[in-house]
Amino acid sequence: MNALEKVYSDENYEIFVFAIEQNSSMVDTSIIPNEQLDKIQKYKQDIDKIKRYLARTFLFEHCAKKYGLKDFSFIYTNKKRPKFKHSKVDFSISYSKNLIAVALSTNATVGVDIEFMEPSIVSKSIAAEFMNTIQLSKFNTLTKKDRDNYFYKMWTSKESLLKAMGDGLYINPKTVTNEIGDFFYFKDYIISFTKTNLRNTNHG
Structure with a gap:
């Protein structure tokens, strides 16, 4: 990723921020499960699709590298909150203008905005x-x-x-x-x- 910033990190938590426009070429849809791709394709605006592709690309590549995660399938809570199907790593994603924020944790549920x-x-x-x-x-x-x-x-x-x-x-x-x-x-x-x-x- 280009223009990637880690704004916080300790043994249990990480928060990353990166720019959509500067990193759009880094999108790798091959790493995103088909079920998730189908949902993203339903967005009408291209920018809404791109930022979701980019957020998933970063999240999945980071989890593969740091935690050895290979299956990026989601399950959902009864309130439709996504979670990894085969990992305890919790995550949250937020978008605003040209930036994406991604938070991760191995021992708690996290939220980022x-x-x-x-x-x-x-x-x-x-x-x-x-x-x-x-x-x-x-x-x-x-x-x-x-x-x-x-x-x-x-x-x-x-x-x-x-x-x-x-x-x-x-x-x-x-x-x-x-x-x-x-x-x-x-x-x-x-x-x-x-x-x-x-x-x-x-x-x-």
């Missing part, structure tokens, strides 16, 4: 869609710069926790308070990383 910090979309009306009353009250007391940062910290922290739990489509984000996440800043982006001990073994 990356967002381009665009000040123009920060507003009280949008904040009210995902912040609870206490969070929104704090948001309204902050200066413009601090308000922008708080907006994206709340957004990404909720998203990363919901992704770790597999509850993105099932829980109102206003009810989520994530106090176990870590934040990383990468150029004009913010990354939230959450690790939990929730290992959902029920599969649909």
Whole structure:
């Protein structure tokens, strides 16, 4: 991969960030199982397909090299969260503008969310869609710069926790308070990383 950055790493966790445009030539669809290729092909926009091909290519190549994984088939929890069929390695993928973030762990369930910090979309009306009353009250007391940062910290922290739990489509984000996440800043982006001990073994 070109323009690959490891923004965090320890004995149990890794977070990588890489650019879509600069790495699109690295896509290797031969490593992606046919079932996953069929699902990706259903996306209408080419960019949506490419970034998924690229994320899977990186994830699978990295897991093959570091963990000796050979079967990249997925199984799904009862909440449709993908997991490797024959490996304890857990992963989470997030996309924003031209960047992809991939988080991996060998001993916990992980969630990652990356967002381009665009000040123009920060507003009280949008904040009210995902912040609870206490969070929104704090948001309204902050200066413009601090308000922008708080907006994206709340957004990404909720998203990363919901992704770790597999509850993105099932829980109102206003009810989520994530106090176990870590934040990383990468150029004009913010990354939230959450690790939990929730290992959902029920599969649909």
